[in-house]
Amino acid sequence: YAMTGWRVGWLVAPEPVAKAAAKLQGHMTSNVANVPQRAAIAAVGGDLDAVYAMREAFDVRRKAIVAALNAIDGVHCPTPTGAFYAFADVSGLLNRPLGANGSVATSSAELAAMLLDEAHVAAVPGEAFGAPGYLRFSYALADDQLAEGMRRFQAWVG
Known part of the structure; x- marks a missing residue:
């Protein structure tokens, strides 16, 4: 439903798994705010035509970002199977001069x-996910913004 950042979700699982997940969630997070709850209720109770349209639009963006990232020498990006993010292996860009300044990064954070x-x-650097050498890119943005960002990245690498 493209409610990124609102952290609304539900779980369908066997009862023992659901109980274990509820215990974990109860100790790690607080409750969902009222506005996202109401938005989620409206989303799941409404017409699904918008969902199908969004799914198609995100699939186009997903394919576009993967192709653009894989076209950059030193980057490998598998096709994501969920969410709005591409998680690219950028280890081939480390320890080499990049950009007009010839800057050298020794980590994905740098x-x-x-x-x-x-x-x-x-x-977002992969270190935030325990995966050094990777970068996470969102493709939850307009098509032209995505294309421009990937164009800038490719031009910067050279």
């Missing part, structure tokens, strides 16, 4: 900072 500062492209 690479993400350089990419933001020099090419104005935002990415």
Whole structure:
């Protein structure tokens, strides 16, 4: 339903799994706020035509970002199977001069900072997920913004 950031969800599972998940969730998070709850109720109770349209639009973006990332020398990105993110292996970009300044990143955290500062492209370093050498890119944005970001990334790498 494209409610990114609102953290609304539900679980369908065998009862022992659901009980275990409820215990874990109860100790890790607080309750969902009223506005996201009402939005989720409206979403799941409404017409699904918008969902099908969004699914198609996100599939187009998913394919576009994967193709663009894989076209960059030193980057490998498998096709994501869920969410709104591409998780690319950028280890081939580490320890080599990049951008007009010839900056060298030794970690994906440094690479993400350089990419933001020099090419104005935002990415989350893999270190945040226990996966050094990777960058996470969102494709929950307009098609033209996605294309421009990937164009900037590719031009920055050279």
